[in-house]
Amino acid sequence: MKIAIDARFYGLENAGLGRYTVNLIHSLSKIDKENEYSVLLRKKYFKELSLPGNFKKVEAEFQHYGFSEQLHLVRLLNSMDFDFVHFLHFNTPILFRGKYRCI
Numbered sequence: 001m002k003i004a005i006d007a008r009f010y011g012l013e014n015a016g017l018g019r020y021t022v023n024l025i026h027s028l029s030k031i032d033k034e035n036e037y038s039v040l041l042r043k044k045y046f047k048e049l050s051l052p053g054n055f056k057k058v059e060a061e062f063q064h065y066g067f068s069e070q071l072h073l074v075r076l077l078n079s080m081d082f083d084f085v086h087f088l089h090f091n092t093p094i095l096f097r098g099k100y101r102c103i
Contacts, residue, residue: 002037003035005040009021009064010025017089034054036054039058042059042060043059062076078098085099
């Protein structure tokens with residue numbers, strides 16, 4: 001399965017959601033060698049995060065709660081190949097019509 005993860009909140013400076021995102025990505029990279037992941041990251045963590053071969057980093061420098069998230073993030077997601085997106089926050093782009101989970 002091909003899974004995209006909106007990990008733009010990655011990093012401990014983003015408090016609880018940031019810690020959850022760090023732990024989720026770290027744990028999945030240790031235990032899951034079958035699924036393919038596209039991890040959407042901000043520039044700050046794009047270069048420094050090292051992931052295994054079944055993970056692909058995608059730069060997604062879009063501010064949360066703003067116009068660029070609603071327009072440009074949707075455009076990026078629509079250009080990608082995945083079965084569904086896992087949004088780690090309730091603010092999903094309103095124009096995105098693909099399959100997703102928000103947990």
